Amino acid sequence: MILLPCPYCGPRNASEFRYVGEVSERPDPNEAGVDEWRTYLYARNNPAGWTTEMWYHSAGCRQHFVAERHTVTNEVRTSRLPKAPPRGEQEEQATGGNVAVDGGGAIY
């Protein structure tokens, strides 16, 4: 069983998480055409390699987070809160600062 790095709780057994799926950007619901919306709903790349996916720490802190995982080796190179900036742009992320304030913000 692989370990997954929850940005709040640190590395935990994969059985504590629910796999939400490959990250799929939600189009503007008032502008999106059928194809665009259905791509958001159903189309996934499923690569043999690096993929960006959403996980939910359902048996833990109940936080959604975005992880970059290699589907062949199961290596996870980054994990961040959903609205935190992606790798390279982040300032104090995960290992530094108080993430509850820095990254989340949705729940007070």
Added chain:
Amino acid sequence: MTAQTVQKAVMPMRLDHRPGEVIDRGRELTFTWNGEEYPAYGGDTIISALAACGERIFSRSFKYHRPRGLLTASFLDPGCMVQVDDEPNVRGAHRRVEPGMVVSPQGVWPSLEYDVKSANRAFGRFLSAGFYYKTFIKPRRLWPLYRRMLRRFSAGGRVSAGPAQGYFDKRYAHPDVLVAGGGPAGMAAAVAAGRAGAQVLLVEEEYELGGHLRWGNELDALRVLREEVSRTPGVEVMVNSVVNGRYDDNWVAVMQRDLSHVQERLVKARAKTLVVAPGLIERPYVFEGNDTPGVILSTAARRLINLYAVKPGDRAVVFSANESGDAAAEDLRRSGVEVARVVDARRDGDILRAKGDGKGLRSVECADGAEIECDLLVTAAGWTAPTSLANMAGDRPVYDERAARFFPSILPEDLLATGGIAGDGTLDELLAHARATGQEAARRAVRTALRLRAGIPQRADEQEEPESGSSPVAIPELPISAHPALFRGKTHGIVDYSEDVTSKDLVAAEKEGYDSIELVKRYTTVTMGPTQGKLETVNAVAIMAEATGRTINETGTTVWRPPYSPITLGALAGRNFEPVRYSPMQPWHEIHGAKPLVAGAWIRPDHYGDPASEALNVRENVGIIDVTPLGKFDLRGPDVPKLLDHLYINRWDNLEVGAVRYGVMCLEDGVVFDDGVTGCLGPERYIMTTTSSGAAGVWEWIDHWLQTADPGWRIHVTPVTTAYASINVAGPKSRELLLRLSDGLDLSPEAFPYMRVREGRVAGVEGCFMWRIGFTGELSYEVHVPAAYGLHVWETLMQSGADLGVGPFGVEAQRILRLEKGHFIVGQDTDGLTGPYEVGLGRMVRLDKDDFAGKPELAWQSERDSRLRLVGLQPHDGSLVPPEASQIVENKNEIVGRITSSRMSPTLGRSICLGFVAQHLTTPGTKVTVRLPDGERIPASVTPHHAHYDPEGTRQRG
């Protein structure tokens, strides 16, 4: 006669004291084998005790029913599987004798000594690979007969149909270093890792640490190592335990069998470093008659003599290609066995065939033509490296021609190998390698620990200091000794002892076109028996290589998968921690004979004996139902209406304080996901209820929007499902009943009308809220009380309403009542494709809202909706209740709908249904044909409303 001479008489093969023996001569036991009583010493295995008494045959083989005896004298021994009491397939050469245990041979009929099925031996050529498949496939109708017949021939013991016995357990461990294998290398590695500060788990399959040192001549070195292990802090030892699998990120499964109070315990260990030190397994040699009782491996001879003080025979031939064979010959001589000849494979000696009769080995024919009478043939043909754990970590072992065995090739960072699997050398060289490996394992564990800790967020003032750069420990190279490549001699023999697969079968399979080792394995079942290839894989690969003219590396090996060792279902199940949820009223339900209904994690009262009368009582008087499992969320904050508007398809921003509203949620694909009632209790204060089964999903759905869409809404969500006990008080007399309990609350229709919420005191309990809604279709109040007072309020309702005829009703009565009223249930009357338009909720969908979950899909559904429609249905024959999922058909067999809910209505005295029909059938009064599961067709009519009873809703609004 002295006691000693008695023992001599009944244990003729027992030797005098051996320095390394594990038996306790002071503890004499008796047990039953094959119907007769046998003696044993404490520490004896079943097989060592029987061998000491001169027994040689312990089972019949799987296919040919050949007599089988000892081969390895270890856990793996394929001929030594026995039935112990009602436990089948016990490894007799591993399991220790316990006083009074009843042991019987498996797969023999009528008896071990005379097995009629051994006639198979004469017809052996017919039982080639695939024989059963090829022979019994036609005619198919006779298969049941064939099956009955073949079952009689099958191996294996009898499974007890009685209740489970013994106690199984689970444990989670987090060792820094887990060492698989407690031989000299494993012990030295564990000590070195422990001294470096690591928490170590040392796992050994046998009953004591020591590995091959136990039956060798270096007992002093063994004593020193054992002392070191016991003195090193942080080293936990598990014996009679086995590492069964290695999974991602060093998730290691250990079967622990050395506990007195627990039959087996499955240890799930997250090891930071795994050290693999399984040693080597001695490989059998393939030649004619190699399965004759009396043909054993050199390690088996040494184990019997040195551990159990058992003389394996009287006159022996030793076939030796290595030191183990030489040492076995020496051990035999020292224990009084006449060694008639040592056939040295290093000087081109070879054996052609072993000849025996029903009682075992009689003579051995050598390649030089000599035939030697003997009752024992000891073979030392080479070693197999049990690379399973490396294999499970992704490694593909590589064959070394000089050493004639496989070695691990590229190991991941968190896995190290030491001992015989890594190389040869003197004991000192082996220990030096193991110590360095143990130190390196500890170092890597520290690195992993730091890496894992770096993944846990820290406050700025608690930041870890950066990882100190430690340099790798230099691990000395182990020398690799040359070894003759011996797999099959000049004759054909058994390759797989447990499956009775011969080298001839493999060659024949290759001729039939099965040229890949993986295909040959599946076709002939070689390596698929209880030993799972540990004895036979390399021989099978070598024979295939010979047959195809390829090298062993080109042929490759089959993949070793978990589990390494057989595992009981009891151990996998272990202790069960599945949580069960009860409402606070459960004690009352139990006393009053509620039939339990499992609803997800909840146990609810299905009914209290007669659901139809419970339903009628709600229609006539008043009933109360425990609806505590309803999902409940306390939502606070100024932006709650925005969340509600986003989750529900209908409008919420105009919900005023004191009002409740019914809402339906859809997912982004426009499919109905959940429904329920949400009320506004005060400014910025809401309670949302969900279906009982949907509570967990809705919570996650709320989290999803708040966390990933990050709308910046100020909302605080608290799940309060179990903080409140919930009771629905329903029926025409419900107001009268509640009036007696709710002091200070005005329950008049004017003050507390339909679809409103009120807070206050119920039965003296502060902090309750209740809303007037009507799932049952009657005047009803859903009362939510602080959970600790749930039972009190329930009992007070029952007592105060006795004169009103109050009665409890269960889930089944509620299902009847809601069906009479035509309310659908998400998941019962909807499926994974049902949208709101199909269930008649189109008017609720507010496409003028800016955004909500599933909006585009619903917009498209509203434009071109040709899907099915949910309608009320009544069979013309009101006494017939069509089973749920009955189809609605037209034009012979065209399916145009289905029944989703059906019940006998006690109120109307006739059957009623909800169902989906195609759009052209939705007009009230349309006659449809329902096809029952047995094929019968019955007529039914579409009703004007979903509701069969009180469609205007006057009763619930009263």
